[in-house]
Amino acid sequence: MATENYKLLKKESLPALFDKLTASGKTIYAPVKNGEKTEFDVVTKYSNDINDEYIQTVQSLKGTVFPKVEKLFDYKSDKTDTSIQEPDFSKFPQNVLWGLHPCDAAAFRPLDATFRWDYDDKYFLTRMKLTTVVGLSCSKHDDYCFCTSVDISPASSDGSDIMLTKNKAGDYLVEIVTEKGQEVYDMAKELFGEISDDKESYITDVPKKFDLNELNKNLDGSFEAPYWLAQSMRCIGCGACAYVCPTCTCFDLQDEGAANKGSRIKCWDSCGFGHFTLHTSGHNPRETQSQRWRQRILHKFSYMPDRIKVFGCMGCGRCSRACPVDMNISENLIKIMEEPKNE
Amino acid sequence: MDKLKQLAKELLSNNQVQIIVGYEEGTVGKARPAFISSPDQADTLIYDERCIHNLAVYLTQHKLPGNTKIAVIASFPVMKSIITLASEKQLDENFIKVIGISKDNNIIEFKDFADIERYINQQDLSFTPEEQALIDKIDAMSMEERWEYWQNEFSRCFKCYACRSACPMCYCTLCITDFNQPQWVSVPSHKLGNFEWHINRAMHLAGRCIGCDECSRACPLDLPINLLTKKLSMDIQKQFGYSAGQSLTEPYALSTYKPDDKETFIR
Numbered sequence: 001m002a003t004e005n006y007k008l009l010k011k012e013s014l015p016a017l018f019d020k021l022t023a024s025g026k027t028i029y030a031p032v033k034n035g036e037k038t039e040f041d042v043v044t045k046y047s048n049d050i051n052d053e054y055i056q057t058v059q060s061l062k063g064t065v066f067p068k069v070e071k072l073f074d075y076k077s078d079k080t081d082t083s084i085q086e087p088d089f090s091k092f093p094q095n096v097l098w099g100l101h102p103c104d105a106a107a108f109r110p111l112d113a114t115f116r117w118d119y120d121d122k123y124f125l126t127r128m129k130l131t132t133v134v135g136l137s138c139s140k141h142d143d144y145c146f147c148t149s150v151d152i153s154p155a156s157s158d159g160s161d162i163m164l165t166k167n168k169a170g171d172y173l174v175e176i177v178t179e180k181g182q183e184v185y186d187m188a189k190e191l192f193g194e195i196s197d198d199k200e201s202y203i204t205d206v207p208k209k210f211d212l213n214e215l216n217k218n219l220d221g222s223f224e225a226p227y228w229l230a231q232s233m234r235c236i237g238c239g240a241c242a243y244v245c246p247t248c249t250c251f252d253l254q255d256e257g258a259a260n261k262g263s264r265i266k267c268w269d270s271c272g273f274g275h276f277t278l279h280t281s282g283h284n285p286r287e288t289q290s291q292r293w294r295q296r297i298l299h300k301f302s303y304m305p306d307r308i309k310v311f312g313c314m315g316c317g318r319c320s321r322a323c324p325v326d327m328n329i330s331e332n333l334i335k336i337m338e339e340p341k342n343e
Numbered sequence: 344m345d346k347l348k349q350l351a352k353e354l355l356s357n358n359q360v361q362i363i364v365g366y367e368e369g370t371v372g373k374a375r376p377a378f379i380s381s382p383d384q385a386d387t388l389i390y391d392e393r394c395i396h397n398l399a400v401y402l403t404q405h406k407l408p409g410n411t412k413i414a415v416i417a418s419f420p421v422m423k424s425i426i427t428l429a430s431e432k433q434l435d436e437n438f439i440k441v442i443g444i445s446k447d448n449n450i451i452e453f454k455d456f457a458d459i460e461r462y463i464n465q466q467d468l469s470f471t472p473e474e475q476a477l478i479d480k481i482d483a484m485s486m487e488e489r490w491e492y493w494q495n496e497f498s499r500c501f502k503c504y505a506c507r508s509a510c511p512m513c514y515c516t517l518c519i520t521d522f523n524q525p526q527w528v529s530v531p532s533h534k535l536g537n538f539e540w541h542i543n544r545a546m547h548l549a550g551r552c553i554g555c556d557e558c559s560r561a562c563p564l565d566l567p568i569n570l571l572t573k574k575l576s577m578d579i580q581k582q583f584g585y586s587a588g589q590s591l592t593e594p595y596a597l598s599t600y601k602p603d604d605k606e607t608f609i610r
Contacts, residue, residue, distance in 0.1 A: 289406065
C-alpha cells in the first residue's frame, strides 16, 4: 500500500469528456444500468445510468473486436471471372470501451495472441488497433469472481490504455498506461487534475482460490482422468459458457447467397457443441460431452499457455453465472487439483 | 427430505437402479442437477423450491451406458415431460423409475408410466392466471408492435442454443439448425438467422411443449422465448383439444389425421 501520483478526473468532468470523445468520432461502449442488471451498451453522452459499481455484465465486450457475426467479403462469379470485395477497413469504428474491469481488459491479450498465432487476422487486428480500453478497478466482487487465482488483480492495468479507480469522493484516479491512453488524455487535458492517493485502498479483496501454475502442472497427464466424466454429467452441451466468455475464439465460416454471388461470414461457434468436431466421414473425435468439457478446460489452462504463452481464462466468472446447470469453473478447477488423475 | 434420501439408498443398495438423477446443493446458493450412483452419495440429495431444472432432459441424452436403470426425481413438469417423451416412443419404461414429488412435497413412487398419467390427470392442468396474463400482453399488441417486440428480443440472441439443450423435447440427434445438406436454417446469429431459428424452434415444439419454461430460464440473455411455445400450446389446445404431457396414447395433434376432422377441407 503506497501513496502515488495520479491524474484526477472529477465526476462532474465526465459529461464533457464523453462529449469530446463522441465529437472526435469515437463510439463509446459503457456499462449501463437496466433494472437489476448492467450491460455494456453504446452511449453518446455521459448519464447517471452508467454504472461504475457493477460487479459483472452477462456479456463481455469481445464482440467489439470479434463480432458474433462478421462479413469477411462479398464474392461475385461470372463463369471464369471471380471477384472478391473486402470491407473498407478504414471505415471500421473507433471504439472507446469505457469502464471494463481488469479481467475484461486482460482478455484482449489471449484474443490478440490467438488471432495472430499462425495467421494475422486483419479483421480482428484492425478492430483492436482502433480500440481504446478504459479499465476500471473493482470496488465489488461476488462469489463467482476469481481473477486473483489467474494472476490478475482487481486493480491491474494490464490490457487497459487508461486505468480508472474510483475514490471515496466518487472521482477517478487516472493512470495513463499506453500511447493510446495518452492520446485521449491529450485531447481533453483541461479536464484532468493531479492527486496523490493510494488506489489499493479502494479495491475489493478477491480471495485466491487456487494457484494457476500449479493447476497448469497438474493438468499434465490428465487426459484420461476420471473427473472429466464426473464433472460433465450435468453439462447439457449448450454454448452459453463460450458465448459469454471474453476469451473464447471458436468461429465458423458460412457462405450465404448463391454460387455466383454472396458473402462469406465469420460467426461464433463453440467447442461445447456436439457437431463442432464432426468430420465429413462421420467420425467425431469429441463424441461425448466429457471430451468436450475436457477440451474446454485443457484449451484454456494447458494448450494456450503452451502454444501462445497466455492463459485462456481471466477469472471473470461469466461462464459460471450463465451456466443453466451450475457448471462452476472455479469449483471444478479446484476439484481437478484435489482429485486423482488415475482410477 | 430424509425419506427421499432413504428411498434413494434403498434403490441403489438393492440394485433396482444404478443411477439416480436428482438435485444437490450447488455453488453460490444454487441447486443443481446431480447424478447419484452409490448409497453413500445419497445424503447429498436435496429437494426444495430452488430445484427447478427439468431433469427429464437427461433421460434422452444417452450419456449413460446402455442397460443402466435410472431413477429420476420428478417434479410436476418432469412428470409431464416423461409422459410426452413416452408418447413419442423415446423412453423405455423398463429402465426408468420415476420418483414423483407432489406440489406439497410428498414422495410418490410411481409403479409405471400409466400411473404417472393417472396422477397428472387428477391435477389442475389449466394455465395459471400469471401465464395467461403474459400471453394476453403479447396478444394485445398490434401486428406491428408484436413484430417490433420480437425483432428486438431476437436481435439479442447469439445462438448458444441453451434453450435447445435445456429442453427435454429437443432430443433430435441432428437438429434442423445443424443440418447443412441442405442448409435449412441460416447459421449466423444475424436477424434472419435468429428469426429462422426461433420460429423453427417454436414450430417444432408447437403443442409438444409442456410449459416448464426451462428454455427461457436457461437463456443467458433472458429472452422470453417460452412465450412462443406457450402461446402455441394454448392455440393447439383450443383448436384440437390436445395438450402435451397428459396422455401416453393420444397421438400428437399436428401429425394426426382423423377421418371425422371438423374441418371439411381436409376430408
